[in-house]
Amino acid sequence: MERVQVDLDTLGIGRGTVIRYGHWGRPVLVFASEAGRAWDFENNGMVEAVAPLLEAGRVKLYCVDAFDHLTWSDNSLPTEDRARRHGAFESWILDTVVPRIDADSPGHAGIVATGCSMGAYHAVHLGLKRPDVVRVAIGLSGNYDPTSWHAWGEMGEATYFANPTAYVANMEGEHLRWVREHANVVLVCGQGAFEVHPTQSLPGAQRMAAVLAEKQIPHEFDLWGFDSAHDWPWWRKQLAHHLPRFC
Secondary structure (H helix, E strand, O other), X not given: OOEEEEEXXXXXXXXXXXXXXXXXXXXXXXXXXXXXXXOHHHHOOHHHHOHHHHHOOOXXXXXXXXXXXXXXXXXXXXXXXXXXXXXXXXXXXXXXXXXXXXXXXXXXXXXXXXXXXXXXXXXXXXXXXXOOOEEEEEEEOOOOOHHHOOOOOXXXXXXXXXXXXXXXXXXXXXHHXXXXXXXXXXXXXXXXXXXXXXXXXXXXXHHHHHHHHHOOOOEEEEXXXXXXXXXXXXXXXXXXXXXXXXX
């Protein structure tokens, strides 16, 4: 299986690593779990879980570093400052990583984004904010409300536009129609260990699904059983179950 690693500038917040797996197929942008690195997906068996798709030339994975330690996970900063820093990470993805994916996979059918835990937030947020870029977003055990992450301080525009449970709830008119036409969101969550406490992934996914349903945005909410935990063995099964449907 082909593996290519590059380092890219990240708009003043450091240098980020992107690792590509696979030689052909639909591009899948993989966001690391909280404060993770690009190689975490491979090290935790996620690449192996979809190896048949890679070897058949159905997908190419593009795994990126997370910068959560400088953004959402830096609890010493007020939430609005964390959101502004997140904006720099988001710009790196859209202005640097996505063009590189487009150049490396010309003529693709649209990027699929996925991630586990906080990586799920990144994937789904981008799929709702820029559904013209991310055509399918698969969130595994995500919590999609940054104001529930040890929030403090006065929150303004940066926090609002980084919070899909907030900005989607207020979508209307032409913009809502545009999102309905382009977005496709899959929310996956278990009911087992750590899906409620402390991650709030289950109630977070339920809230996000309710907002999407109210706005009639195409989505699925796939609820797994009480044995399904907030952990890699279950995320391997969930990704292997859902990703083949889109490539």
